[in-house]
Amino acid sequence: MLYFSKLRIILVSIITLLFVYIASSNFIRFDDVFFNKKINLGLDLQGGSYLLLEIDNDPILIQKLQITTTTIRNYLKNKDIIFKDLKIVDKNIFFQINRADQEKVKLFFTESESEINPYYPQYKSHQFDLTINNEEFRLEFSKYGLIEIRTSSQDQAIEIVRRRVDEIGTNEPNILKRGNNRILVELPGLDDPMRIKSLLGKTANLTFRFITQNSNETFGAEKLSYEDGSTESLVSKRIILSGENLLDAQPKMDNQTNETIVSFTLDRVGSKRFGKATTSGIGKQLAIVLDGKIISAPVIRDAIVSGSGQISGNFTFQSATDLALLLRSGALPAPLEIIEERTVGPDLGQDSINAGIIALLIGFLLVIIFMFFKYRIFGLIANITLLINLFLLIGILTLFEATLTLPGIAGIILTVGMAVDANVLIFERIKEESKNEKNNIISFDSGYIRSKTAIIDANITTLLAAAILFIMGSGPIKGFSVTLGVGIFTTLFSVYFIARLLTSIYVLKNKDKENLI
């Protein structure tokens, strides 16, 4: 175990120097193109905001059920099939079909070219599962139907979230899918997520609808309250324009009234519809409804055919800017709820880094002093190994641009404490061996060999714990498991290559000395 070939010595030295260089690049700027990677700091160290959003898919499911019910009604009417009791109960569609028609109707829903119940070949499943009980047909979202709806609403929502976050212009936001109904937003450097939270909390569903006096309108009408909560008005359900027709929206100052407004431009379809509605509706009140609340309801004085218009409604410049931003980035397919928020201010992050570094330095110092007093020259070897081990650990984290968190720093400090274990196991074993074996080279050799199983066992147990943490843990805790796990590999490398090399150099030079260790 003590013999090292020249090639191996060179290889070990090169690897060591390389990692010392890579690790140092975190602290010293080397101004070169050769290597410019750095360890990422987690949000808990650099400060920032972590938001976990959950999409509330219920409105989408209900809408889907309503559309499907209408489709079924028209489809069956077209095919001259008599049905009754078509209704939605608890996210199920029920209807009754005479026995004579049952086979035929069943096929409408179960054939793979079904026009009313889409088939997903990749899942080998329809959107709805059909169960027939006597004359009663029941449609229920299939497992994959639900997945399909969730995934597509998640895809749309993440796009809108990304647009909104980008519009605010925070630096390097991280927006990721989580499961099939959650979105994770990480905003480094943002210490007050207030504005982003309020922007993400709005669906931004914009509609232009006439105010009506008649509650028995053809399209139906509903009572909506004004944004400031002052009054209610009866608003027709007929949608003149919606947010989808908007090309652009900007906050502006109205020169005449000195009021902040949001001006908007419409696409071609929108301009045409808006022109028609304003021409026929002069004198009527047009309500501008955002997420079920009336922002304002101006009276139409002239026909607007230019394809642009403006929204007023007691805006401050900030709220007008936000509304314009929301309208530009589009409506979310479903409401989002912030189910987890973690925000760390940059000064606390810096404090944590400082505390972590101080704890690391003191922990390291205590360990190397202890080891030196315990083993003298071999303590020195263990300490040099420990230092190189630290460089290797930080170097690997840098190489993979891993994210360092506060628990991650704790993992590094813990590694410092536990890394000497392998060397201690070896040294203690050598001490035992040298009681019966006077030849230093032989006792060192067998010390290394005999301690091997214990070292491997001991490290595998810690590695297993780290692996489970990595799989199950989230965020900062994952950072801990990474440093702990990587630390085990660097420890084994440094003990078996660096410490052993140094030991062999020393032992071969002093092979005739008594009580060498």
Place this chain on the structure above:
Amino acid sequence: MINFNKFYKPFNIISIILVTVSIFLLIFKGLNFGVDFKGGTLIELRTTDYQVTISTLRQSLSKMNLGDVNVKKFGNENDFLIKFEKKNNDINMIELIKNDLSKTIGNNFNFRRVENVGPKVSSELLKSGVIAIVLSLAVMLFYIWIRFEWQFSLGAILALFHDVIITLGIFSLFNLEINLSIVAAVLTIVGYSMNDTVVIFDRVRENLRKYSDIKIYELTNISINETLSRTIITSVTTLLALVSIYLFGGEILKGFSLAMILGVLFGTYSSIYIANAVLVGLKVSQKTVLREDNN
């Protein structure tokens, strides 16, 4: 040579008492779960105004209808930790609290950290925390089962349970907060305790093969003594690192490092007194390890 084996009985009795008391505490007193596992809001507040105290903060917060508000100092005179179980789902809640506070205690404060965990997420985190701990115990059991004979596995697992239960019992007794980092600490304790036990077991097995005429009661004692300096040195260096985190690593890591310190102390103790006593109790002999070798 220290005669550890003389004290197997008394220490086992003490351990049984400690574990029983811990289990009682865990069942009847329970654990003090933080916002990670209980849901709710945590605010770390720093003020430059020395007139702000726990009671002034509590007074102004109690008017805001936040439910049960818990205020305590956090590390030094200027830092406070505010916790409450959120009732309303208002997105602007934090902003409203900030505004309300500035009306009563002035503007000389800022929120250094805000954590807000919804009930769904907290129950998921709790579930995955429990799964992680159970899984780690199972994986350790499996590992030691393929590496050693079943008598050793039983000893190691009993030692593990001993360490984890007593550590959690102490957290329950002193009402210390259980959060995500404590779960990480418990898992690391599991790894460490196992590591310590395995090193001694390795030696026990080696000695069992070497000496056929020494009884297990003596043999465990020999093995403990042979590995003793390693056990002590590794515990000391690990504790040095952990104490350094506890003292200098900042308030956030205090609970984590405390749990780890307890775990290392109990882990070291249990690998000597629990794990080995089980081997003695199960009358492990040379036959136990030789039988395995012949397979």
